[in-house]
Amino acid sequence: MILYHGSNIVVDKPQLIPQNRALDFGRGFYTTENKVQAISFAEKVFRRRKEGKPVVSAYMFDDDIAFSACSFLRFGLPDEAWLDFVSAHRNRTYQGEIYELIYGPVANDDIFLTFHLYASGELSKEETLSRLKVKKLYNQLVFSSEKAISYLIFVGTLDEKE
Numbered sequence: 001m002i003l004y005h006g007s008n009i010v011v012d013k014p015q016l017i018p019q020n021r022a023l024d025f026g027r028g029f030y031t032t033e034n035k036v037q038a039i040s041f042a043e044k045v046f047r048r049r050k051e052g053k054p055v056v057s058a059y060m061f062d063d064d065i066a067f068s069a070c071s072f073l074r075f076g077l078p079d080e081a082w083l084d085f086v087s088a089h090r091n092r093t094y095q096g097e098i099y100e101l102i103y104g105p106v107a108n109d110d111i112f113l114t115f116h117l118y119a120s121g122e123l124s125k126e127e128t129l130s131r132l133k134v135k136k137l138y139n140q141l142v143f144s145s146e147k148a149i150s151y152l153i154f155v156g157t158l159d160e161k162e
Helices: 035-049 063-069 080-090 109-119 125-133
Strands: 002-007 029-031 055-061 072-074 101-105 139-143 152-157
Touching: 002 029, 002 035, 035 055, 080 109, 080 125, 109 125
Parallel strands: 072 101
Antiparallel strands: 002 055, 029 139, 055 152, 101 139
């Protein structure tokens, strides 16, 4: 499988670094199978940091080997379990099991308002999930341990690959 990571620099050696904000699946190195999503994220990072340039780094990833060697959590859809997991991470209240690899939908900027309304109590869990079902959500695969990251093999940047 090929995975992508959008940033304002080339990331040839992925690392776990301190996060300056609460993310969907907590601390980790975030990747996606979707080129368009990675390009969009690279542009956002570049605009936010105001240095470097938008860069999409690409990696080979043997998911069969890594998923069997690492603790792994998979969310297929934005369901109740996913909503609870993401909400707890975004609120920095997650107390559950720590997984080395986490796969599932991205709670991106397009659904920020829905999450905000849910977190403030203005939407019920059912209303929130109903609104999320009509959105096109991209995927993400998060590496939250050095062991998991060791299964990523940098192959270049997106512009080098095409």
